[in-house]
Amino acid sequence: MKTSKDTGTGRRPGGRRLVVSVVASAVVVASAFTVTAWQKDDGKADSAKGDAVRTATAVVTRSDLSNARTLDGNLGYGRATTVKGGRPGLITWLPPTGATVKRGEPLYRVDNVPVPVFYGGTPLYRTLEARGTTGPDVKTVADNLRELGYDIGAQPAAGTWVTPEPATSEPVPSGTSSAVPASSAAPSPSATPVQVKRGDAVLTAALVAAVKRWQTATGMPATGVLGAGDIAVLSGAVRVDGVQAQLADAADGTLMTVTSTTKSVTVPVDPDEAGSMKRGDAVTVTLPDDSTARGTITAVGATVRTGDASSGDDTAGQPRLTVGIALRDTAAVRGLNSAPVRVRFTSETHKGVLTVPVGALLALREGGYGVQLPSGRLVAVKTGMFSKGLVEVSGAGISAGTKVVTTS
Template sequence: MRTKTLIITITCGVLALGGVVYAVQARAGDDSPAAQPAAAKVATAEVVRTDLSDYWAESGTVGYRKQRTLRGVAPGVLTWLPRPGSTIARGDILYRSGDRPVILFYGPSPMFRDIDVVGMVGRDVRVLADNLRALGYRIGSQPAPGTRVTVQGGPAPTATGQGANGDANKPDSTPTASGTGAYQTVVTSQDAVFTRSLRDAVKRWQAAKGVRPATGTVTLGDVLVLPGAVRVGAASAQLGDDATGNLMAISDQTKAVSVEIDASRADDLRAGQKVQITLPDSSHTSGTINSVSSNVQAGPSDGDDPGPEGPKVQVVVAVDNASAIQNISSASVEVRFTGTTAHDVLAVPVGALLALSSGGYGVQLSDGALTAVKVGLFADGMVQISGTGITAGTRVVTTS
């Protein structure tokens, strides 16, 4: 028994000693320094001097510009209409009435009478002469402004400003002594004279367009005058209808974005201002305000309830890059208008602002100092600030 006890005792002692030796060796071998906590990374941003603008957005619609309804001029039976989507330019046929073509001319004023007597003077004769010349017809020379000419076939203009032929009143128009109904008048810069050469050009033009008989007389309704080429929309009439009613929708060839805005914002916008447009595919393009309507439209109402929406005005925006909406026939887009602009101000990211316990805002400088600031305009994630020690280039702490 004593031998067993001695062995156990010695064994336990050796194990204890080994544990001590291991502990000492382990402590002696770990000579690396104690781990230190990592320094916190702080994001900073530079105070910049810039222009800031806030924005507001409205929904707009892509469509063709200046959409309106075309009405016929002279009585007759409608016998032909152009295909929707087609373009009608100067000299093209707009429609047929009694199978007689009605031709598009460009000009500032409509035709208002038959042009059938050599010597007739007026703005409508100028429209006729200008368009035939533009179509390549030789119309001969025209009397210079200030020339006195004799107009046959009607009395002198009355004091109301219109003679029997519809001529504009000329202050010095005087009847001739022959008593045949002729009178003399002075050609102005806005007039042209229906000369024999111009009548001959009309005959050639009528023959080319299939007008029978080609008499050289332009009857009211033969020509319809518009500012330029038009795109044909949906028909409003059917063949066989009276040609004096609504015939078809027409518009300009160019597309634009129409936006209805609150009338209270109209004074903030003007023609020429730039806007940003977000297209249906989320791409962006720029635009320019073409017009701000002065016609205020009442907002939608339900009986006596005026509804939540107030009066509206229409804004037309031209797209700077026309190809951006070339394949869009009709779609909603977002138009972003510029509101208030602050020029040449100091600004930082909004994330740099700190709410102070005493009220107001402050920013923390990169050296740790806290300084109060006065805030101004907020725009595009930036905020206008000013305060002691805040200059362009100062670095401030901000959110990462």
């Protein structure tokens, strides 16, 4: 009896051959029943050795096949970030756990003065007081005040020379010599000019005036000066995950942890399997009540971490990458803050291909595979993807609706 060999393409590109063993087992099982149906000289099947095999017929169908894997994940608000205070004083107000804080809203109060949230990537790292001060921290202030609806005036373009004024000087009117065009002569040696870089902003008189108006509206002293701890610069709106500080605690310590306001799913993945997962790929998330929600891969981590051995799960101590998933169906998780979920990843899909049950495959004596028609004639086929007991086939004489013999 001729040994069958797998010529299918059922594998996961870029990762482990997850389905090779499954496919091989399926083909061996199928061959154990059907490999005895070899072709005779007259093109008919020789069933002398297969009288005890129970057979049935199946219809060749056209359908979609895909290789998929389901992994365990966690629904939540993402990784928590620690918020620390940046100025001396005592905490006089803290938000409740679960609260959402947006741009311009107070995250906490120090000595009964609000510390509002600004969005950005550069926090205030110095006192912003002197006209002409230039830097990315000034841009954080300018961008947020503009988004909050304040008129900040025109900003000097990148490449412009700006001479910072002493902090105690009178405000410099907008458009005066505090900004010298880069094409003109450099300022006198006694000055300390700086050139505006791309991504910077300048503390102009108009911007200082906007700061004062905003301070008045938010209940802060209207000085036009901002210190390093006067605002909390975060990447966006946040949800208060937990509060560590208490009222009357010193304001320059750890205060709370915050997360994103959007629920998402994280999945720890074997690094070998992550190669077939790409940003933008669609996934299906199964929730604890067995309902499903659609999702999209938003990030595939580049840092390998070892699972926590104290967690008790099967992956403890094994290297893992974290895959992030955004949910399209947010209504499905409205009542959940956190939960274990199952995520179905599809690594490869063949659409509109001809399929037959794996049990219909015959290992031909001359090599390759074939299927047997009810008349007994064998038709050679080329195999493709194997998935869920079906195999992709193609070949002359095979089309949708063709009946073939299969094991029952």
